[in-house]
Amino acid sequence: MTNAQQFETLMRNHQNMVFSTAMRLLANQTDAEDVTQETFLRAYERFDQLRDSPTVSGWLKTVATNLCLNHLSRYRSRWSFFSELLGNGREENEEREVEFAAPESVGDALDQADRRTLVEQALQKLPAAQRVPLVLFHFEDLAYEEIAAKLGVSIGKVKTDIFRGREALRRQLRLRLADEPVETVAST
C-alpha cells in the first residue's frame, strides 16, 4: 500500500467524525467542508507521525475544533461592531428564529432517524453563542473552564450560554425531564 493510499484510508475512516465536529460547531455545510479539507491537509503534513499513532482521532478532532473556532472568531470580529450595537435584542431575535413548529407527537411517532434529524436541525439553528459551548461541552467533553479559555469568555458566560442552549433545545424538542408531568410538557 502506497503512502497516498494509506492516507486515503485514514481519511475515509475519520472523515465523518471530522465533518460532524465541524458541522456541529459551524452549522454551515460549505464552511464545514472547508474545515474538514484543511484538517486533512494538515494531517498529511504530519502523516509520518500520525500514521501509527493511537491518538490520531483525537488529534484530528482537536485540529478541526481549533480551525472552527478560528473561523468563528474571524467571522465574529467582522460583524462585532453591529453585533455589539444590537446586544441582547439580537440574541432574543436569533432565539425566536430557531423556534419551529415541532409536530405534536414528537418523541412518540417519529422514528429514530427522524428524531436525530430533528435534533441536528435544532442544534444547528441555535445561535453560535449557545451552540458552540454546548457542542464543546457535550460532544468534546470539555469542562466549563476549558471552554471559557478556548472562547476567551468568562466561565459565567459559558454556563449561562450552555443553559440557554439547553433550554432552547428543550423547548424545541419538547424534552421531558425526569420529574416533569406529561401535562406540563404538552402545554409548553
Added chain:
Amino acid sequence: MNPEYEKQLEAAVRRELKALGELEAPPDIARRVMRILEHRAATPWYRQEWQNWPLAIRGVSLAGLLAAFAYLCIGGSQLVHFAALTPAARQVSGWFSLLDSVWNAANVLVNALALAFQNLGPAVIIGSVVMLVACYATCVSLGTVYWRLACMPLKERQS
C-alpha cells in the same frame, strides 16, 4: 436557577445529543483532498507557498532575508556619513518640502479653528457636538438597518 432542574435538563440534553452519532461527510471530500495533494506534489517547491518549501530551503531563505534586512539597516545608518551623498540628501529633503508646507497649512487651520471655538459661546459648541452625535447615530442606525436587511433570510423579506 434551580440546581436540580439544571441537572435534569443537562441529563435530558446529553441523552438526546449522545444518541446522534456521526454525520455523513460528503462522499467526494477525500477525493478533493487527494486532488489538492497531487497538485501540490506536481508543483515545484519554488512555486508553492513559503510554508510548503522544504525545511532546509526555508531556513536558508529566512536567514538570507534577515541578513539582507540587517545589511539594509546598518547600511542606511552609515550612508549619512558619506560626504559625497550630502547633495543627494539635500535633493531628497527638497522633495519633502511640499509635505512641510502642507503640515504648516494644517497647523494654521487647526489654530484658527481653536481660536474660533474659544470665541464662540458654549451654546454653539454644545449645539455642534449634539449635531455631530446625531449625524453619527443616524449613520449607525442606517448601517444597522441595511445590515439586518442584508442578513434577513429571503423568505422573511418577501413575507
